[in-house]
Amino acid sequence: MIDMSPNIVLVVAIGALFITGVYLLLERSLTRVLIGFILIGNGANLLFLVAGGRAGGPPIIGQTPVEDMSDPLPQAMVLTAIVITLALTAFILAMAYRSWQLHGHDEVQDDLEDRRIVRLAAKNAPTYNDTDSIEDSETIDEQAAEARDETGNGVA
Incomplete structure (x- = not known):
């Protein structure tokens, strides 16, 4: 029987690459x-x-016995992943260079909506007003009578 267990050094290297990569993805630069x-x-x-x-x-x-053949699918997936990583690397480099040209740094800034939500969270205020939860003393018939008629025939 062939041993199919992976090398522990490779498993640790994969984990270290993913952990370090996720940590760096959460940065602002x-x-x-x-x-x-x-x-x-x-x-x-x-x-x-x-x-x-x-x-x-x-x-x-x-050319090779079936039991000794390597699986070509992982190799094809790695080649595809290399191309995707290269394309995204070029895109992020272009964004960082443009940010450096415009602002003198490559930090990602908060947008206005993020700042508004932070201010509301600091005040412990809701992010939107829920008009359905407010109790009205009017009935639906009274509200319908006050509604504007947009057809122009004067019948509400």
Whole structure:
């Protein structure tokens, strides 16, 4: 029977790459976000290769016995992940460079909605007014009588 257990060093390396990458993704600097994304991409690539099993011969029928063939799917997924990571790296680099040109730094700032929610949370106020929960003394018939008629025929 073939031993299919992964190397513990590779498992620890995958965990370290993911943990460090997630930590850096939570930062405000686009440079750190970029490094975090690259680390997570490399961790995912290593995870695909470890999950693919042991190395084997080329998966060509007639050249390698079936039990000795390697699985080509993890290799194809790693190549796809490399392309996606490269494209997102270029995009984040462009955003960081533009931010550096405009503001002199690459920190992501809070937008106005974030600031409004923080102020409301500090006052322990609701973020919106719920008009359905307010009790009215009028009935639905009284409200319908006061409603504006937009058809123009004068009948409410």
